[in-house]
Amino acid sequence: MKKMFYLLLILSFSVNAQKEYTYNFKNSDSLEAYIERYELPFQEEDIYITKDFENSFKPYSESKFLSSPIIYVFNAEGKFLESINNITSEKKLANFKKIRKRPEKNEPNLDFWTSKIVHYKTGKDYDDPKKYDYTFVVNWDLTESEQTAQVIEIWSEWYNVLMRQKAKGENIQIILFNIDLQERWELSSHMRRFVLENVNRSWGE
Amino acid sequence: MRYLVIISFFLASCFSITAQETKFKTNIQLIELEELKKEILESEKEYKIAFIFDQFCPASRDIFPDLDELYKNSTQKNFKLFLVTKTKEKNKEELEDHLFYYGYEEPFYILKDKPLFGFLKKTIQGICESCDYKEMGYSDFIVFNENNEVVAQTNYSQTKEEHISILKKYMQ
Numbered sequence: 001m002k003k004m005f006y007l008l009l010i011l012s013f014s015v016n017a018q019k020e021y022t023y024n025f026k027n028s029d030s031l032e033a034y035i036e037r038y039e040l041p042f043q044e045e046d047i048y049i050t051k052d053f054e055n056s057f058k059p060y061s062e063s064k065f066l067s068s069p070i071i072y073v074f075n076a077e078g079k080f081l082e083s084i085n086n087i088t089s090e091k092k093l094a095n096f097k098k099i100r101k102r103p104e105k106n107e108p109n110l111d112f113w114t115s116k117i118v119h120y121k122t123g124k125d126y127d128d129p130k131k132y133d134y135t136f137v138v139n140w141d142l143t144e145s146e147q148t149a150q151v152i153e154i155w156s157e158w159y160n161v162l163m164r165q166k167a168k169g170e171n172i173q174i175i176l177f178n179i180d181l182q183e184r185w186e187l188s189s190h191m192r193r194f195v196l197e198n199v200n201r202s203w204g205e
Numbered sequence: 206m207r208y209l210v211i212i213s214f215f216l217a218s219c220f221s222i223t224a225q226e227t228k229f230k231t232n233i234q235l236i237e238l239e240e241l242k243k244e245i246l247e248s249e250k251e252y253k254i255a256f257i258f259d260q261f262c263p264a265s266r267d268i269f270p271d272l273d274e275l276y277k278n279s280t281q282k283n284f285k286l287f288l289v290t291k292t293k294e295k296n297k298e299e300l301e302d303h304l305f306y307y308g309y310e311e312p313f314y315i316l317k318d319k320p321l322f323g324f325l326k327k328t329i330q331g332i333c334e335s336c337d338y339k340e341m342g343y344s345d346f347i348v349f350n351e352n353n354e355v356v357a358q359t360n361y362s363q364t365k366e367e368h369i370s371i372l373k374k375y376m377q
Contacts, residue, residue: 090306094303095298157307168229
């Protein structure tokens with residue numbers, strides 16, 4: 001029953017399906033306030049946002065990857081392996097042997113993500129020369145809905161188990177990718193209005 | 206110079222021991238039913254909670270995170286949890302994954318002499334003769350006091366919320 005509930009939750013939580021919520025621009029303060037309010041265990045250094053509107057958010061939002069909560073997994077070569085949702089998370093995150101080995105064909109590499117993100121606070125580009133066995137991009141956002149408590153639980157479980165894996169010695173990287181609209185893009189007031197109108201209309205449909 | 210090397214080696218060893226201590230480890234114990242009963246009876250805790258668990262039972266999986274949270278939030282630890290699982294010894298790795306995912310480090314018992322049939326009946330009767338096993342399912346539990354008297358026994362017709370409110374009373 002719970003599985004069914006979460007399956008429905010995931011389906012309903014693709015950004016395209018969020019109905020009640022009104023999207024707005026966020027900044028590092030709103031991210032931190034949300035993390036604090038819901039006691040998310042996230043660590044500052046792992047949190048990233050999209051760099052700008054035109055070259056980062058727009059192509060990303062046009063891809064099929066703008067949804068939450070979901071995790072995208074990449075191998076040491078940056079090849080996309082698979083996405084993990086709440087149904088598969090226990091099996092895959094508790095035991096990396098269960099993660100798909102062969103990369104998915106015709107899917108964007110990790111560069112697709114890392115070229116579009118900056119640290120949420122410092123604004124610095126993602127630049128980590130270290131090679132990791134796996135990189136986990138955890139999509140999250142600041143939505144408020146009836147499902148918020150469940151989604152918070154999911155993000156917390158995911159982050160905690162990945163941190164346990166790190167502590168165990170697994171050579172992994174975690175990117176907590178906030179997919180909200182960002183103040184940092186510094187759009188003109190006209191553009192802001194345009195983006196909000198479009199986002200709230202198309203995502204609310 | 207030689208002393209410096211020895212001191213450095215000693216410090217490095219200490220550091221590696223400390224680092225290892227922060228690592229998460231599950232605590233799955235293989236035990237015979239009779240030994241488990243003895244452990245429950247001999248525990249001097251105010252309350253002893255025998256929880257019957259099945260990793261593949263939705264009700265068990267549903268209540269487990271709440272049980273874990275209650276455990277982690279309890280300050281007095283005036284109780285001891287005995288989580289007995291239906292998991293077979295050969296499937297220990299799957300159980301380890303489950304416990305690792307939730308970050309559960311407390312003892313979890315796999316029965317070495319797990320009966321081929323009637324696990325629930327035989328396990329409950331083995332732990333508590335006076336308990337009505339027919340009323341109980343996976344995710345149910347029995348609470349004993351320090352005199353080994355049954356002070357609470359849940360049944361499958363109760364909701365998860367009812368189970369949690371009973372557990373809250375004893376897991377202080």
